[in-house]
Amino acid sequence: MKAGRGKVAQARKARGDRTRQAILKVAVDVASAEGLEGLTIGRLASELSMSKSGLFAHFGSKEELQLATVEAARDIFIREVIRPSFETGEGLPRLWKLCDVWLAYVRDEVFRGGCFFAAAAAEFDGRPGPVRDRVASIMKEWVAMLRGSIAEARDAGQLNADADPAQLAFELNALEMGANWAFQLYGDRQAFTRAREAMLERLRRHATASGLRLLPQTGKGRGSRASRAR
């Protein structure tokens, strides 16, 4: 029964999906700047010039709206950070690309309020529930990806055996959060170069001779995306 009307249901769903997407686009933008709780249904409706109830019907509850918003943000993050990094070969080059693109993703304000997930994590880390769980799992994915790339780089002989993937991933992630914090609170663009430098230092410290050749040269203005002015 459910499968029988597959084609019809899919066609029928087209319009609703478009609105849903339009809603989520704004929702992600608002939530990144004012928080997932500050994301109000009335506010969202008026910003899209539609009725509260009409908008509400798409989600059924505020929590579902929040979850959908988180999912939409994840899609954007994958498109803007993960995918570009996977155009680079695995191991150290990809690891560095992940860090570099992440800094650009904050600096270029892919989300108005900086890193969507850093903001959501800070907001929900004290409120148990599905939203918190989802945000936590997404950020775990991210750190796991860093960790995995470090392990790959080590296995490929680009990082020394003494490089602890979990430890290094923790440090890289911390530097990212630090840069995000400084930029959001002070508009401090220098934070990106500071984070970049610190990341490179960490990577160089554990890099083998062949690994070193895969990292950007020392010095300023060396044409990397994250070090370029806007």
Add this chain to the structure above:
Amino acid sequence: MKAGRGKVAQARKARGDRTRQAILKVAVDVASAEGLEGLTIGRLASELSMSKSGLFAHFGSKEELQLATVEAARDIFIREVIRPSFETGEGLPRLWKLCDVWLAYVRDEVFRGGCFFAAAAAEFDGRPGPVRDRVASIMKEWVAMLRGSIAEARDAGQLNADADPAQLAFELNALEMGANWAFQLYGDRQAFTRAREAMLERLRRHATASGLRLLPQTGKGRGSRASRAR
């Protein structure tokens, strides 16, 4: 006139100040866990079993309540982190103490929701106004203190001349925020030892021979406050 009734006014003020303090004690606790916006006057009143209006009269507006809460949190931070660190001599020992005690301050849940200011900064970095400004200036104080201690350590010949105070302070602060993030979101206590290790690595890297003797030894379980289990 105003000065003339000094003694009287002071006596008269006593009771009000006590309640005010009692209010702020709870306010800080609630705000650290649920945010300064989630800090609701009604909620706060019922938690203290007093009337909304009675509580409200102490502050005059929600924003004033938030500002007073931030100030109260700053007092606690100074008492719990800054003051203990100043029992140690300036330079590298104090710098390390600041980092170490900061980790303990998060781990021991001086505030229920972790670092009060990290949470407040994330919440208000997109909302211009007095609260944001105050939070920003307090965090600036903190980073400036790290930076100052680094400069002192360098001037005392404990850190090499190549140690950039601003850069190093950024990194130490980032590691702190990373540890706070991991602990709040995942309850991950290992984050503290990770941050600790990374901090020590950064300091050792720039330490002179005499500076090295002022830092804890390598290895596990070396009796530092932040590395002890609870």
Add this chain to the structure above:
DNA sequence: TTCTAAAACGAACGTTCGTGCTATATTGGC
């Protein structure tokens, strides 16, 4: 004990919140 100013209260204000219900447009398949 009496007086007075501070402190606390209780009730209500106007808004906005999230969430239901019911009715009307809009749409794609026949």
Add this chain to the structure above:
DNA sequence: GCCAATATAGCACGAACGTTCGTTTTAGAA
């Protein structure tokens, strides 16, 4: 062009929000 499904709107609800008001309680000075 009609039908059935879907999408949107309109309206109302109860609760909670920050805030104001006039009144009552309370504690310290006289």
